[in-house]
Amino acid sequence: xxxxxxxxxxxxxxxxxxxxxxxxxxxxxxxxxxxxxxxxxxxxxxxxxxxxxxxxxxxxxxxxxxxxxxxxxxxxxxxxxxxxxxxxxxxxxxxxxxxxxxxxxxxxxxxxxxxxxxxxxxxxxxxxxxxxxxxxxxxxxxxxxxxxxxxxxxxxxxxxxxxxxxxxxxxxxxxxxxxxxxxxxxxxxxxxxxxxxxxxxxxxxxxxxxxxxxxxxxxxxxxxxxxxxxxxxxxxxxxxxxxxxxxxxxxxx
Amino acid sequence: xxxxxxxxxxxxxxxxxxxxxxxxxxxxxxxxxxxxxxxxxxxxxxxxxxxxxxxxxxxxxxxxxxxxxxxxxxxxxxxxxxxxxxxxxxxxxxxxxxxxxxxxxxxxxxxxxxxxxxxxxxxxxxxxxxxxxxxxxxxxxxxxxxxxxxxxxxxxxxxxxxxxxxxxxxxxxxxxxxxxxx
Numbered sequence: 001x002x003x004x005x006x007x008x009x010x011x012x013x014x015x016x017x018x019x020x021x022x023x024x025x026x027x028x029x030x031x032x033x034x035x036x037x038x039x040x041x042x043x044x045x046x047x048x049x050x051x052x053x054x055x056x057x058x059x060x061x062x063x064x065x066x067x068x069x070x071x072x073x074x075x076x077x078x079x080x081x082x083x084x085x086x087x088x089x090x091x092x093x094x095x096x097x098x099x100x101x102x103x104x105x106x107x108x109x110x111x112x113x114x115x116x117x118x119x120x121x122x123x124x125x126x127x128x129x130x131x132x133x134x135x136x137x138x139x140x141x142x143x144x145x146x147x148x149x150x151x152x153x154x155x156x157x158x159x160x161x162x163x164x165x166x167x168x169x170x171x172x173x174x175x176x177x178x179x180x181x182x183x184x185x186x187x188x189x190x191x192x193x194x195x196x197x198x199x200x201x202x203x204x205x206x207x208x209x210x211x212x213x214x215x216x217x218x219x220x221x222x223x224x225x226x227x228x229x230x231x232x233x234x235x236x237x238x239x240x241x242x243x244x245x246x247x248x249x250x251x252x253x
Numbered sequence: 254x255x256x257x258x259x260x261x262x263x264x265x266x267x268x269x270x271x272x273x274x275x276x277x278x279x280x281x282x283x284x285x286x287x288x289x290x291x292x293x294x295x296x297x298x299x300x301x302x303x304x305x306x307x308x309x310x311x312x313x314x315x316x317x318x319x320x321x322x323x324x325x326x327x328x329x330x331x332x333x334x335x336x337x338x339x340x341x342x343x344x345x346x347x348x349x350x351x352x353x354x355x356x357x358x359x360x361x362x363x364x365x366x367x368x369x370x371x372x373x374x375x376x377x378x379x380x381x382x383x384x385x386x387x388x389x390x391x392x393x394x395x396x397x398x399x400x401x402x403x404x405x406x407x408x409x410x411x412x413x414x415x416x417x418x419x420x421x422x423x424x425x426x427x428x429x430x431x432x433x434x435x
Contacts, residue, residue: 033364034323034362034363034364035323035362035363036321036322037320037321037361038320038321041319041321041362042319043360043362043370045362045363050364052371052376052396059396061376063364063367066366066378067378067380067390067391069393071396214317214319214320216320216321216322218322223322223327223341225317225329226317229314230317230320232341232344232347234344244344245344245346247314247339247347247349248313249313249315249316250313250314250315251315251316252315
């Protein structure tokens with residue numbers, strides 16, 4: 001009994017971790033009337049439903065009248081839930097132990113499809129076409145993890161399978177937009193990959209003097225957040241990013 | 254005369270059990286002065302203060318959290334305190350328009366001109382059509398369970414006391430005499 005309790009406490013405490021930092025997704029997922037968030041978002045609007053994930057629960061709110069969100073179904077997900085990414089009527093939920101897929105075609109009534117398990121790591125997810133891109137990070141909050149980009153074939157939503165794993169340095173958020181993929185490498189910079197072959201990203205550029213944690217790529221403009229500022233780059237030229245502006249972050253000294 | 258250990262023990266156990274319960278997900282241990290982990294204390298606020306949402310003048314970004322874009326505007330969460338609204342129609346020259354003070358907020362999403370944010374234990378819907386005059390259109394109270402521990406890992410902290418108000422943040426403390434950890 002005691003052991004069970006301690007194990008429970010351990011799992012519970014292990015379940016809270018790398019949820020502070022956001023990341024990205026492409027325009028293609030936006031619902032009518034909704035905007036675009038990062039890949040580590042815990043709030044998202046899909047259709048007429050606002051979905052919130054807490055560490056253990058998926059909550060649906062009916063926002064068909066956007067001014068009057070109305071509480072709907074609650075779904076228990078397990079522990080260590082970090083991110084939610086809607087794509088083509090499905091919800092891709094990143095947790096510290098894997099990727100959970102829900103069918104959200106019935107508004108506000110998500111239906112469980114599958115879980116892809118991996119080692120314990122932090123893991124935001126973005127999806128494009130039949131592929132999910134997941135970063136796994138070994139951070140202080142997510143012990144035992146690896147630093148990887150996993151590419152997962154989700155063409156069969158009930159049986160996702162990994163098709164490629166690529167070593168990374170310290171991957172945080174990520175964003176995908178057509179033939180380009182961005183990976184935040186934390187204090188180790190920002191990477192842009194050519195995604196002409198969606199299962200074989202080719203590194204185009206690695207900017208090392210930016211500390212990056214979160215990106216939103218949209219219409220050839222990449223918004224990057226990091227410790228030093230909010231940078232905006234044009235990626236119209238896929239060969240190299242062009243800095244457009246920087247909003248400085250002014251930490252309290 | 255000091256009571257013997259035998260007479261104190263049941264009382265200590267009771268206190269330990271109560272503390273454990275009060276800390277929810279986190280273990281309670283006796284104070285250990287040689288413990289070098291960082292120590293945090295809760296920052297309390299009244300429900301009234303937490304539930305006050307205001308549109309303020311633009312201010313410096315101190316700690317950027319989640320970001321969100323909608324119709325040429327960029328929304329930047331200031332971790333734990335609110336949302337900066339930035340006119341980003343020209344990404345070469347973003348202009349900060351206002352700061353929406355939303356105590357204890359970390360998350361956001363938008364549909365139409367309504368921004369949804371967490372406000373400590375509540376979910377709020379805000380009309381952001383005019384970024385300089387953001388209006389609360391709906392508040393769903395107690396949409397979230399109270400969080401009884403700091404977001405940092407491998408730290409010790411003072412066990413929150415709900416009688417002191419709502420925990421809206423955590424600050425580092427030099428006082429090592431605390432009983433909760435995670």
